[in-house]
Amino acid sequence: xxxxxxxxxxxxxxxxxxxxxxxxxxxxxxxxxxxIFINQEKNTSETEQEFAFPINSLxxxxxxxxxxxxxxxKVIPVVCEKGNFLWYRWQIxxxxxxxxxxxxxxxxxEEVTERIKKEQLLSKAQKVSRVGGWEVDLIHNxxxxxxxxxxxxxxxxxxxxxxxEGINFYKEGEDRERITELVSRAISDGTPxxxxxxxxxxKGNERWVHxxxxxxxxxxxxxxxxxxxxxxxxxxxxxLEYKKVSxxxxxxxxxxxxxxxxxxxxxxxxxxxxxMYRLYGIREKDFSGVYDAWESAVHxxxxxxxxxxxxxxxxxxxxxxxxxxxxxxSGEVRYIRAFGVIRRDSEGNAFNVIGTNWxxxxxxxxxxxxxxxxxxxxxxxxxxxxxxxxxxLEGNWIKFNQNLCEISGYSEEELMKMNxxxxxxxxxxxxxxxxxxxxxxxxxxxxxxxxxxxxxxGHIVHLIVSITxxxxxxxxxxxxxxxxxxxxxxVKAEEHLKSLVEITQDQNASLLNFxxxxxxxxxxxxxxxxxxxxxxxxxxxxSELQNIGKMLKDASESLNExxxxxxxxxxxxVGGVQKVRSVNLLKKINRVKKNINALLLxxxxxxxxxxPEDLRVKAIPAYLESIFLNLFTNSLKYESPERHPIxxxxxxxxxxxxxxxxxxxxxxxxxxxxxKDKIFGMYKTFHHHKDAKxxxxxxxxxxxxxxxGKISVSSKVDKGTTFSLLLxxx
Amino acid sequence: xxxxxxxxxxxxxxxxxxxxxTKRLIMDANFKxxxxxxxxxxxxxxxxxxxxxxxxxxxxxxxxxxxxxxxNGWEFLEAIHQQAEFxxxxxxxxxxxxxxxxxxxxxxxxxxxVKDFISKPISPDTLHDILYN
Numbered sequence: 001x002x003x004x005x006x007x008x009x010x011x012x013x014x015x016x017x018x019x020x021x022x023x024x025x026x027x028x029x030x031x032x033x034x035x036i037f038i039n040q041e042k043n044t045s046e047t048e049q050e051f052a053f054p055i056n057s058l059x060x061x062x063x064x065x066x067x068x069x070x071x072x073x074k075v076i077p078v079v080c081e082k083g084n085f086l087w088y089r090w091q092i093x094x095x096x097x098x099x100x101x102x103x104x105x106x107x108x109x110e111e112v113t114e115r116i117k118k119e120q121l122l123s124k125a126q127k128v129s130r131v132g133g134w135e136v137d138l139i140h141n142x143x144x145x146x147x148x149x150x151x152x153x154x155x156x157x158x159x160x161x162x163x164x165e166g167i168n169f170y171k172e173g174e175d176r177e178r179i180t181e182l183v184s185r186a187i188s189d190g191t192p193x194x195x196x197x198x199x200x201x202x203k204g205n206e207r208w209v210h211x212x213x214x215x216x217x218x219x220x221x222x223x224x225x226x227x228x229x230x231x232x233x234x235x236x237x238x239x240l241e242y243k244k245v246s247x248x249x250x251x252x253x254x255x256x257x258x259x260x261x262x263x264x265x266x267x268x269x270x271x272x273x274x275x276m277y278r279l280y281g282i283r284e285k286d287f288s289g290v291y292d293a294w295e296s297a298v299h300x301x302x303x304x305x306x307x308x309x310x311x312x313x314x315x316x317x318x319x320x321x322x323x324x325x326x327x328x329x330s331g332e333v334r335y336i337r338a339f340g341v342i343r344r345d346s347e348g349n350a351f352n353v354i355g356t357n358w359x360x361x362x363x364x365x366x367x368x369x370x371x372x373x374x375x376x377x378x379x380x381x382x383x384x385x386x387x388x389x390x391x392x393l394e395g396n397w398i399k400f401n402q403n404l405c406e407i408s409g410y411s412e413e414e415l416m417k418m419n420x421x422x423x424x425x426x427x428x429x430x431x432x433x434x435x436x437x438x439x440x441x442x443x444x445x446x447x448x449x450x451x452x453x454x455x456x457x458g459h460i461v462h463l464i465v466s467i468t469x470x471x472x473x474x475x476x477x478x479x480x481x482x483x484x485x486x487x488x489x490x491v492k493a494e495e496h497l498k499s500l501v502e503i504t505q506d507q508n509a510s511l512l513n514f515x516x517x518x519x520x521x522x523x524x525x526x527x528x529x530x531x532x533x534x535x536x537x538x539x540x541x542x543s544e545l546q547n548i549g550k551m552l553k554d555a556s557e558s559l560n561e562x563x564x565x566x567x568x569x570x571x572x573x574v575g576g577v578q579k580v581r582s583v584n585l586l587k588k589i590n591r592v593k594k595n596i597n598a599l600l601l602x603x604x605x606x607x608x609x610x611x612p613e614d615l616r617v618k619a620i621p622a623y624l625e626s627i628f629l630n631l632f633t634n635s636l637k638y639e640s641p642e643r644h645p646i647x648x649x650x651x652x653x654x655x656x657x658x659x660x661x662x663x664x665x666x667x668x669x670x671x672x673x674x675x676k677d678k679i680f681g682m683y684k685t686f687h688h689h690k691d692a693k694x695x696x697x698x699x700x701x702x703x704x705x706x707x708x709g710k711i712s713v714s715s716k717v718d719k720g721t722t723f724s725l726l727l728x729x730x
Numbered sequence: 731x732x733x734x735x736x737x738x739x740x741x742x743x744x745x746x747x748x749x750x751x752t753k754r755l756i757m758d759a760n761f762k763x764x765x766x767x768x769x770x771x772x773x774x775x776x777x778x779x780x781x782x783x784x785x786x787x788x789x790x791x792x793x794x795x796x797x798x799x800x801x802n803g804w805e806f807l808e809a810i811h812q813q814a815e816f817x818x819x820x821x822x823x824x825x826x827x828x829x830x831x832x833x834x835x836x837x838x839x840x841x842x843x844v845k846d847f848i849s850k851p852i853s854p855d856t857l858h859d860i861l862y863n
Contacts, residue, residue, distance in 0.1 A: 516831050520797065524745065524828035527851035531751040551747050674805070694799065 010106070019095075021104040022066060024059050033109075054078075058090055058107060065092045066102040075112060087116040130231035136163055138187070138223050149229045152209065154201035171198040171206065183213065187222050190215045196232060208236035259357040261290075263340075265314065265350055270294070279336070279357055281328040299325035299333065306338065313342055314350045323360065335364040387484035390470075393440060395419050398479055407463070407486045409456030420482070425452035425460065439469050440477065450487075462491040518566055525559035565695050572623070572702040580707055582730040583619045585661070586611040589649060592628040596636075603636050605645040615651060616730040617659065623703035628663075630696040631723060635665035640718065659729050664722040670715045679713055736790055736861055737763040742774035742806065743795035743826070752793065752826075752852065759858050764789075771801030775809050778816075788819050791860060796827040796834065803827070807841050824860060826850055 009028070010017050016033040018026055029037075037053050054076045065072040073091045089110045094102040125131075132149025136142075143161050150159055153169055167183070170176040175197040182193040192214040199209055213227035250273075253260060259276030263269075270290040277284050280297040287293035298306060302324035313320035320340035325333050340355030381388050387404035389397055396419050405412055408423055424432055428451040435447045446468040453461045464485045472478040532552045539545050589609060593600070600607070617624075632647065639645040648664045670679060680701040681694070704711045704725060715721040739756060743749055749767055756765060766781075766789060768774035774794075782788060796803035803825065810816055810823075822845035825838045835847045848856060 516829065519830060520828045523830065524748075524797075524850060527828060528745065528747040528751065531755075531851045532747065535751065535754060551750060555747055 016109045018107045019104060020062065020107060022102065024055075024062055027104065036109075054090070058092070061090070062092050062105050062107070065094050065105060069094060069096070069100075069102055075116065085113070086111065087113040132229040132231075134166075134227055134229055136166075136225040138225065152201070152207070152229060152231045153199065154203045154205065169199045169201070171200050175199070179211065183225075186213055186215045186225060190217055190222065196236060207231060208233045253356075257358060261340075261355050261357065263353040263355075265352060276357060279359055280326055281330070281332075281334075297326045297328075299327055301325070310340070310353070313340060314353065316342070316348075316350075320353065320355065323364075334359055335361045384483075387482075387486070389420070389482045389484065391420060391480050391482050393477060393479060395421060395436075404484060407455075407461060407484060408453055414456075423453040425454060428452055436467070439467060439480065442477070445469055460488075461486055462488045514569065521562045521566075522559070525555055525562060528555045529559070565699075568699060569702060572699060572706055579620045580618050581621070582616045583621050583624055584613075585615045585617050585624075585651065585659075585727075586613055588619075588621065588624050589628055592625055592632060596629065596632055599633070599636055603639060603645055605636060605639075605647060608646065608648045610648075610650040611661075612651070615653075615659065618728040618730060619707050619709075620703075623707060627700050627703055627725070630700050631663050634696060635663075635667055635721070638668045638721075639665075640667050653729065654726075657729055658726055661725040661727065662722055663725065664720060666720040669717040669719050669721050670713070671717050672713070672715050680711070736761070738766065738787060738789040738791075739763060739861075740766045740768070740774070740778070740789035740792040742768045742771060742792065742798070742803070744769050744798045745795065748795070748826075748850065755852065755854055755857050756861070758854065759861055761861055770798040771803060771806030771809070774806055775801070775813075779813075782815060782819070788821055790821045792821060792823045793826045794823050796825060796829060796838075804837070807838075807844070810843065811841060824848055826852060 010019060010030050011028065013030045014032060015030065016036050017030045018033050019028040021027055057074060057076060061072050061074050071091065071093045073089055075087055075089045077085045077087050089112045091108040091110065093106045093108070095104060095106065097103050130148060130152060132152050133146040134149050135144045137144075141163065143163050143166055145153070145159075145161055145166075147157065150157060153159075153161075155161075167176065167180060170179045178195065179197055182191075182195060185191050186193060192212070194210075194212045196208060196210050199207055201207055208231075210230040210232045211227065212229075213225055215222045216224040216226065252258075253273070253275055257275060257279060259279040260273045261276055262271040264271075272284075272290050272293070274284075277293070280293065282293055282297055284293070287296070295303065306322055306324045309318075309322045310320055312318055320338070320342065323335060323337050326336050327333055336357050337360045338355060338357050340353045342350045343352040343354065344350050381399075382401050384401060384403060387401065387407045389400035389404055392398055397416060400412075400415065402412075405415055408415060410418070421429060421432075432449065432451060435444075435449055438444050439447060446466065448464065448466045451463050451465055453463055455461050464487055466483040466485075468481045468483075469477050470479050470481055529552060532548055532555060536545065536548050536552065539548060586609070589611065593607060593609075599605075635647050636645055643666060646666045648662075650662050652660045652662070654660060672679070680697050701711050704727075708728060710726040712724045713721060714724070739761065741749060741752055743752075753765055753767075766777065768777050774792075778788065794803050794806060801809070807823070821843065823841070823843050824845055825847045827834065827847070828850045830849050838844050838847045846860075
């Protein structure tokens with residue numbers, strides 16, 4: 001215990017010190033003290049002053065020291081203006097009178113901030129990193145554990161371990177065996193240890209610890225072992241988990257044959273995993289470096305491209321995702337897909353690329369096959385002899401070929417703006433829609449139907465359309481393939497055939513009719529002759545004989561005439577279309593008119609002919625002449641007794657290469673209500689006229705028809721008759 | 731000498747030779763009554779109507795040709811059929827035609843006043859049967 005003489009002056013001491021009496025009144029202070037406390041008093045507030053000079057705490061400490069007659073100290077923090085803590089150690093040292101009673105104390109302040117902070121940091125660090133300490137005194141065979149060590153072992157604060165107990169905390173088995181071995185060796189030869197082992201805590205938890213130990217030797221004899229004890233459970237478990245995951249990844253990549261590569265851009269070094277070598281069919285030891293290996297394996301034609309793409313990716317222009325070919329040492333070519341992730345520092349500079357490679361040869365082959373079949377389909381589609389189209393479920397074109405353009409007459413652009421219903425003939429739409437809806441509902445997979453389109457030029461195109469549904473990978477209908485075959489020519493041929501059949505039927509009917517007429521007319525004359533011959537044989541009266549003879553002559557003449565008529569009809573019937581040629585209509589009519597000029601004059605008939613001079617019709621000249629001759633003579637034969645005959649002939653040209661000739665008179669007319677059906681019939685007469693034979697119009701009709709024309713009639717009794725002749729023009 | 735009930739025969743035909751021959755055959759069959767001739771259906775129809783309206787006895791036998799101008803035999807049949815005044819009268823029509831078409835025979839027989847269809851020429855025996863049976 002040191003005392004300071006009262007006579008000594010403290011004024012000049014170079015640290016803050018003060019002398020107080022028993023009542024804590026200041027007796028004397030050092031200059032430094034004054035500088036800190038007296039001067040500061042003016043500027044600082046009460047509270048801060050309290051902190052600066054913790055008078056109450058010191059009074060209490062002083063009182064304690066005076067009573068106990070011993071030195072005391074206390075570390076008190078002060079908050080300074082900047083908010084930092086400053087740590088001061090206050091020391092109180094009582095001074096005594098001769099009787100040994102304390103008269104007062106010296107108060108000394110010392111700044112310990114730095115030291116306190118270090119202590120705090122250390123303790124905090126130990127706590128945070130869960131580092132505990134321990135010590136084994138081999139002389140006394142005692143063991144000491146720090147607080148943290150106890151916490152790690154999950155024992156109470158006042159637990160006092162023995163060396164054996166300490167060892168037994170290690171997990172039974174390899175961990176405990178290991179520590180026992182390490183400790184034994186350390187004791188025997190002083191080898192320190194540093195290991196990671198598992199302990200079972202007092203509460204039964206398993207925990208990974210990092211244990212270090214060091215032996216202290218005295219005269220080559222171990223006296224003490226000290227060490228640290230750190231809780232690494234979380235880190236260790238994370239490490240183990242990481243190890244497990246990387247193992248799993250490595251198994252996965254190996255199994256899936258994905259190679260992993262790692263390019264360090266700072267030193268341009270490339271690393272490959274084993275899979276990469278396997279993938280490339282080469283051995284690591286055959287190459288001086290990884291890059292060398294890659295360069296030798298990659299197909300020469302693809303090397304530059306792959307390198308370029310990697311540079312582009314590093315520059316940040318695009319991802320590294322490319323394909324290239326490699327050549328096995330055996331010469332086999334394989335396709336590799338390469339993928340890389342560029343890693344960049346905070347300034348965006350690439351420093352590392354980690355990527356994968358995998359073999360896509362099979363995929364590529366399949367792709368090529370698919371491309372090929374797609375291409376073949378497209379070629380077939382485009383060059384098909386039929387129209388082909390892919391049509392969406394909504395009925396819009398997805399695609400169609402040139403042939404469809406040809407069938408419909410529309411250009412590709414025009415057709416694209418339409419849909420198939422726009423082309424379809426209105427009468428065919430509902431059936432088309434019905435079949436289509438059945439396809440969409442899955443009631444049928446395909447259908448074939450006959451339908452009609454309107455060609456751009458307005459005519460009808462006959463088609464056979466085959467529709468097949470196409471399903472996507474989920475089995476749902478995605479679109480339909482439509483095959484469109486133009487059968488217009490076929491339909492036309494069929495129609496032609498049908499018309500031929502009709503003609504044949506007509507001809508058969510008219511032949512039958514003709515046969516009846518022939519039999520009827522020939523028989524009527526023949527029967528008359530038979531009858532007259534009978535009379536002739538029995539008759540004796542000369543005048544009656546003469547009469548019968550005259551009738552017999554008439555009958556035979558009639559028979560002759562009938563045969564002549566029939567012959568004429570047969571001639572017309574067999575008259576071929578091949579004899580048809582171009583005939584000037586007006587010239588022909590004028591010629592007929594000239595031939596019957598005498599008759600026209602006799603009847604005082606007037607002709608009004610209005611026909612273009614250059615109009616030419618397709619006709620058999622002799623027939624045309626015969627027709628007009630018949631029409632003229634009919635008009636004159638059946639003239640009205642009340643007026644002079646007027647014959648008007650005019651022509652109307654039709655669109656479809658034909659013309660209609662109207663031949664009108666102002667004669668007796670025909671009661672068409674009664675005679676409509678038989679006006680062109682054979683041996684049909686409608687007037688009491690001596691020359692009415694009922695053969696003219698029959699032949700006229702046959703002649704017109706032989707020239708592929710038509711004849712019709714309109715008439716009013718006592719007004720006149722108009723014949724309309726339809727003939728083809730040239 | 732057989733004397734029939736028939737006093738009046740009508741022939742509707744446009745063929746003068748046939749008319750001559752038929753008249754002669756009728757007379758050869760000792761028919762003593764009247765023979766009325768019409769040139770075609772129209773004349774026949776108006777003539778018969780006139781006879782009926784004047785209250786004269788209608789010819790019970792009519793020989794009708796089919797193929798005639800203006801109004802043929804078929805039209806005549808149809809007109810007779812339509813004429814209500816003739817419905818109550820009792821006369822028989824014999825079709826005399828050169829036609830041997832079965833369709834014509836069938837068509838003719840569909841009219842109830844048509845007694846028979848005879849193909850020309852008519853034989854004396856047939857005529858005799860008609861006149862006296």
